[in-house]
Amino acid sequence: MSAQFIGMQLFNGLILGSVYVLLSLGLSIIFGMLGIINFAHGAFYMLGAYAAYTITSYIFPNFWIAFIFGPIFMGAFGAACEVFFFRRLYKLPPLYVMLFTFGLMMAFQDIIRMIFGSMGVPFNTPESLMGAVNLGFMYYPKYRLFLIIVTALCSLGVWLFLSKTRLGALIRAGTDNSQMVDALGINISRITTLVFGLGIGLAGLAGVLVAPIQNVTHLMGMDFLIDCFVVVVIGGMGSIAGSIIGGLIVGEIIAMGIMVWPPIANTLIYLFMAAFLLVRPRGLFGREAFHD
Amino acid sequence: MLRLQDVNTFYGDSHILKGISFEVKDGELATLLGRNGAGKSTTLKSIMGIVPPKEGSILFGNEEMVGKRPHQIASLGLGYVPEERAIFPSLSVLENLNLPTKKNRKRLWGLEKIYEYFPVLKERLHHKGSQLSGGEQQMLAIARVLTMDIKLMMLDEPTEGLAPFLVLEIGKILQEIKKSRVVVLLVEQNTRFAINVADKHHIIYEGKIAYRGDNDDFGVDKEIQTRYLGV
Numbered sequence: 268m269s270a271q272f273i274g275m276q277l278f279n280g281l282i283l284g285s286v287y288v289l290l291s292l293g294l295s296i297i298f299g300m301l302g303i304i305n306f307a308h309g310a311f312y313m314l315g316a317y318a319a320y321t322i323t324s325y326i327f328p329n330f331w332i333a334f335i336f337g338p339i340f341m342g343a344f345g346a347a348c349e350v351f352f353f354r355r356l357y358k359l360p361p362l363y364v365m366l367f368t369f370g371l372m373m374a375f376q377d378i379i380r381m382i383f384g385s386m387g388v389p390f391n392t393p394e395s396l397m398g399a400v401n402l403g404f405m406y407y408p409k410y411r412l413f414l415i416i417v418t419a420l421c422s423l424g425v426w427l428f429l430s431k432t433r434l435g436a437l438i439r440a441g442t443d444n445s446q447m448v449d450a451l452g453i454n455i456s457r458i459t460t461l462v463f464g465l466g467i468g469l470a471g472l473a474g475v476l477v478a479p480i481q482n483v484t485h486l487m488g489m490d491f492l493i494d495c496f497v498v499v500v501i502g503g504m505g506s507i508a509g510s511i512i513g514g515l516i517v518g519e520i521i522a523m524g525i526m527v528w529p530p531i532a533n534t535l536i537y538l539f540m541a542a543f544l545l546v547r548p549r550g551l552f553g554r555e556a557f558h559d
Numbered sequence: 560m561l562r563l564q565d566v567n568t569f570y571g572d573s574h575i576l577k578g579i580s581f582e583v584k585d586g587e588l589a590t591l592l593g594r595n596g597a598g599k600s601t602t603l604k605s606i607m608g609i610v611p612p613k614e615g616s617i618l619f620g621n622e623e624m625v626g627k628r629p630h631q632i633a634s635l636g637l638g639y640v641p642e643e644r645a646i647f648p649s650l651s652v653l654e655n656l657n658l659p660t661k662k663n664r665k666r667l668w669g670l671e672k673i674y675e676y677f678p679v680l681k682e683r684l685h686h687k688g689s690q691l692s693g694g695e696q697q698m699l700a701i702a703r704v705l706t707m708d709i710k711l712m713m714l715d716e717p718t719e720g721l722a723p724f725l726v727l728e729i730g731k732i733l734q735e736i737k738k739s740r741v742v743v744l745l746v747e748q749n750t751r752f753a754i755n756v757a758d759k760h761h762i763i764y765e766g767k768i769a770y771r772g773d774n775d776d777f778g779v780d781k782e783i784q785t786r787y788l789g790v
Contacts, residue, residue, distance in 0.1 A: 436654045443650070447641070449609075449628070450633055451704075452659055452660050452707060453630055454628075
């Protein structure tokens with residue numbers, strides 16, 4: 268096994284990890300604030316990819332337009348879903364909300380299948396990002412490098428936003444105790460909408476980013492969703508740092524697994540998760556409180 | 560200032576407040592006393608809109624509170640310090656203090672005054688809420704509400720579990736709050752503390768107000784204290 272192959276796999280793990288990070292960030296902040304496990308998160312990610320496809324194929328044939336407006340559109344769509352659907356369900360037991368998100372996932376998948384067919388749609392790498400870059404020790408596709416950098420910047424942005432701004436402090440406070448935020452005179456429902464929009468926007472961004480390197484099909488969110496639950500369990504529910512570290516760990520485990528023996532790659536992360544649940548059920552950065 | 564009229568509140572099927580009526584006037588520091596489970600905390604939560612009453616009226620000034628959301632009630636000038644203090648553990652002390660929306664730039668209790676009366680908070684401004692001791696959490700919970708320019712402050716057992724010197728400290732702070740023209744409604748289990756700080760007392764017994772009286776009368780009425788509070 269050459270050093271270059273190992274380096275390549277490490278970077279591929281980073282790619283996979285990046286997508287996990289973007290998805291679990293959203294999954295995790297939505298869970299933290301609303302206590303909802305959003306089964307439709309993978310479907311929102313898939314919609315992000317289809318939004319990018321629709322923009323580049325029918326509206327304006329430019330990847331960068333899709334890159335900017337795809338996530339914004341998805342964020343707005345997520346916020347609208349919160350206002351029109353989810354808000355009605357908060358008073359019910361969490362199980363109902365989970366069932367609802369499950370139904371939403373099925374509905375989104377079938378709607379996309381009806382419109383675009385079950386074969387998936389083609390999506391090209393933007394021309395400016397074709398080819399490879401010489402990293403000194405190996406050549407690596409430009410687009411994949413771009414994906415890693417965008418994810419790193421996004422994670423940094425989300426972290427700065429949550430830890431340094433007043434709005435971020437409100438979101439953290441809402442995650443800690445949303446009832447008390449309300450009792451301090453702050454209209455929590457607007458923050459809830461924002462959090463939902465932000466989470467879905469990140470899922471949308473992940474969808475746009477993977478469109479050129481993955482099959483864009485109506486089922487593309489399914490596998491990723493399950494893996495993201497692994498990430499969230501390992502990182503800790505509701506934790507930003509946990510989503511980032513957990514996402515990268517899971518990505519690398521799969522990439523390393525492929526190097527050793529491909530059939531075991533996906534099984535490895537579930538074994539890892541099972542071990543984690545036994546030893547440290549709240550995950551790397553999860554708070555004790557969620558397991559009371 | 561605050562007037563409850565025949566307030567009935569339920570937790571699911573169980574009837575907790577069975578027609579509570581009482582009044583707190585401007586400039587007063589009043590208490591709600593009573594045994595565990597009598598309905599003291601529920602009364603505060605009903606006023607705050609956290610557990611909305613099914614029947615009755617709660618007037619704050621001239622405005623009806625029943626039917627309003629907690630954030631609307633809070634922004635009318637009601638501050639609530641819950642029993643569990645509800646400090647946000649992942650926010651720093653300063654972030655906790657800055658969280659409530661500030662309406663006026665010039666406030667009765669600006670940060671400077673807060674630091675003067677709560678020196679321990681100034682020392683720990685950048686510590687996370689999760690790193691504070693019980694006493695520090697209580698101080699922060701009170702200070703956080705004071706930054707909101709409130710007219711009425713409701714505290715749920717602020718002395719619970721605190722060392723005697725901290726209980727004294729809280730008593731001093733309550734007097735200072737009263738001096739700054741903020742009305743205080745205090746829920747207490749510690750009858751001695753209540754007698755030391757308050758002007759007026761109400762005893763809740765089985766979801767109703769069973770006794771009301773001035774501090775001068777209540778303080779010496781051992782019979783009432785034994786009957787309802789078992790002291």
